[in-house]
Amino acid sequence: MQLTVWTYEGPPHVGAMRIATAMEGVHYVLHAPQGDTYADLLFTMIERSRRRPPVTYTTFQARDLGKDTAELFQQAAREAHARFAPQAMLVGSSCTAELIQDDPAGLASALSLPCPVIPLELPSYTRKENWGAGETFYQIVRHLADKSVTPPPREGRRPRANLLGPTALGFRHRDDVIEVTKLLDQLGIDLHLVAPRGATPAEIATIGAADFNILLYPEIGDTAARWLERSFGQKTVRTVPIGEGATRDFIAEVAAVAGVDPAPALPSNLPWWSRSVDSTYLTGKRVFIFGDATHAIAAARVARDELGFEVVGLGCYNREFAREIKAAARDHGLTPLVTDDYLAVERAIQEAQPELVLGTQMERHIAKRLRIPCAVISAPVHVQDFPARYSPQMGFEGANVLFDSWVHPLVMGLEEHLLTMFRDDFEFSDDAGASHLGAHAAPAEPAPTVAEATHWAPEAEQELRKIPFFVRGKARRNTEAFAAERGIAHITLDTLYEAKAHYAR
Numbered sequence: 001m002q003l004t005v006w007t008y009e010g011p012p013h014v015g016a017m018r019i020a021t022a023m024e025g026v027h028y029v030l031h032a033p034q035g036d037t038y039a040d041l042l043f044t045m046i047e048r049s050r051r052r053p054p055v056t057y058t059t060f061q062a063r064d065l066g067k068d069t070a071e072l073f074q075q076a077a078r079e080a081h082a083r084f085a086p087q088a089m090l091v092g093s094s095c096t097a098e099l100i101q102d103d104p105a106g107l108a109s110a111l112s113l114p115c116p117v118i119p120l121e122l123p124s125y126t127r128k129e130n131w132g133a134g135e136t137f138y139q140i141v142r143h144l145a146d147k148s149v150t151p152p153p154r155e156g157r158r159p160r161a162n163l164l165g166p167t168a169l170g171f172r173h174r175d176d177v178i179e180v181t182k183l184l185d186q187l188g189i190d191l192h193l194v195a196p197r198g199a200t201p202a203e204i205a206t207i208g209a210a211d212f213n214i215l216l217y218p219e220i221g222d223t224a225a226r227w228l229e230r231s232f233g234q235k236t237v238r239t240v241p242i243g244e245g246a247t248r249d250f251i252a253e254v255a256a257v258a259g260v261d262p263a264p265a266l267p268s269n270l271p272w273w274s275r276s277v278d279s280t281y282l283t284g285k286r287v288f289i290f291g292d293a294t295h296a297i298a299a300a301r302v303a304r305d306e307l308g309f310e311v312v313g314l315g316c317y318n319r320e321f322a323r324e325i326k327a328a329a330r331d332h333g334l335t336p337l338v339t340d341d342y343l344a345v346e347r348a349i350q351e352a353q354p355e356l357v358l359g360t361q362m363e364r365h366i367a368k369r370l371r372i373p374c375a376v377i378s379a380p381v382h383v384q385d386f387p388a389r390y391s392p393q394m395g396f397e398g399a400n401v402l403f404d405s406w407v408h409p410l411v412m413g414l415e416e417h418l419l420t421m422f423r424d425d426f427e428f429s430d431d432a433g434a435s436h437l438g439a440h441a442a443p444a445e446p447a448p449t450v451a452e453a454t455h456w457a458p459e460a461e462q463e464l465r466k467i468p469f470f471v472r473g474k475a476r477r478n479t480e481a482f483a484a485e486r487g488i489a490h491i492t493l494d495t496l497y498e499a500k501a502h503y504a505r
Helices: 012-022 034-046 062-066 069-084 104-111 129-144 173-186 218-232 244-258 270-275 277-282 293-305 319-331 342-352 361-370 395-411 414-421 458-465 469-485 493-504
Strands: 026-031 055-057 088-093 117-119 160-164 190-195 212-215 235-237 286-291 310-316 356-359 374-376
Touching: 012 026, 012 034, 012 055, 012 088, 012 129, 026 069, 026 104, 034 055, 055 069, 069 088, 069 104, 088 104, 088 129, 104 117, 117 129, 129 218, 160 173, 160 218, 173 190, 173 244, 173 395, 212 218, 212 244, 218 235, 218 293, 218 319, 235 244, 244 293, 244 395, 277 395, 286 293, 286 342, 286 361, 293 310, 293 319, 293 356, 293 395, 310 319, 310 342, 342 361, 356 361, 356 395, 361 374, 374 395, 458 469, 458 493, 469 493
Parallel strands: 026 055, 026 088, 088 117, 160 190, 160 212, 212 235, 286 310, 286 356, 356 374
Antiparallel strands: none
16 A cells, blocks of 8 residues: 555445446445545535445444454344345455454344345455445445346337446546437437446346346446356446447447347537537647546547647556556557556656646646646546536547547636737736735746756746647647757747747758
8 A cells, every 4th residue: 555645546445335236125234434525525525416325334443343342243243134134245354354354244144134135245445436445336236136137129129228336436427427318318218227327236136137237337346247248148238328429339339239220319519519610720629537447548539539639648657457448548559548647647648748738636636836828627536516507428429528638728818828929018918926825926837847857947937828728738749859959958038939940941
């Protein structure tokens, strides 16, 4: 384990809480000390959930360690069942309680509670949150799915599908489900079950009644989907419909599996982008992408193939999907970045010198400090990324949302270009600071230089700021490359002009 200020994922029991909170009729009994109850805040403060997570903690304290902590767990389990009467109960340990080795599964089994009890073995010191969520969902499906349930005959009815993966504290999962459900209805396909979000244990028992599964979020639903393939023979649609092209591919795959005509779901509003003024202005913008593997890979395809950006960095923090991110990076001609160290991500962003960052809330903080536009595309996120408005990432409407979210930070940056026209005016000079902060605002720090071997003279740095923001990064890179080739360690105003003349030829 590593002490850090920020973390991309919590321990696996937080992932289990996301599944329990997403479902109805499920209760999670967690063997944990008082300090591990912080996870409630994730749902009530960030996701704005109307109810606290359905979790009972044993909340043992230091003085209890010399006593029978196993009895504390059993007492908590009995009281939780009596109070909440769940259809199914999850039992497990937090990272701290795991060290005590009280065996919650065996202790709960000895109670003979009148509902299914699903034990969770979540190794906290080798695995993390997304893996814990995926493993919990898989265990729920494996324990509750009724293998005698099969789809009814196809004659006279529409095809049925399960949507797998949406969960609590997921990035735009609520709206993605709505958008994908609309697409299925346009294709003439009925939705049998969404799981885990909104599903009950009784509904999970009927999961085999669907003709096929649609895997929206592999981090959460992949293990369960593979088990359903083996146990029920259900095919899985694996294309994630994020972006115009991926949505078309998704519709084609769903239509092929369901045996329906894809045409009714194909109209889209996005192709106008390629004919717009903005597309010409923004073509070739350098973008750095980092997040969970599913959203990062999808974002890279959208950035390159639909918006005409140049992807200069691609990575993910969930190591379980390193193979997928490496394959995507090869397709973009990049070296993949697979790490959960935000400082390594910050260094990579500095080295790439992108004009746009697409990432998590961590990359938003990093980009703000580096004065680079940023849009959030993946969890972990903050409360502002759970909007009250309809804001899907998937489907054709999701493609429109991506366009707005990614392009507007760049377009609004034109204001900076206007400011450069008045750079010598006392109100707009860099030394004046931001106008909304008042007269005592601190001057903005210049963006950090990538090439550590070179140093910019103040007058050269000042001249660089006069260059419009949308070509300033290229001018900086060209000048530093020009200086490096000639062994120049100190970039002066003359060096900047010589580099400009060199590349102009």
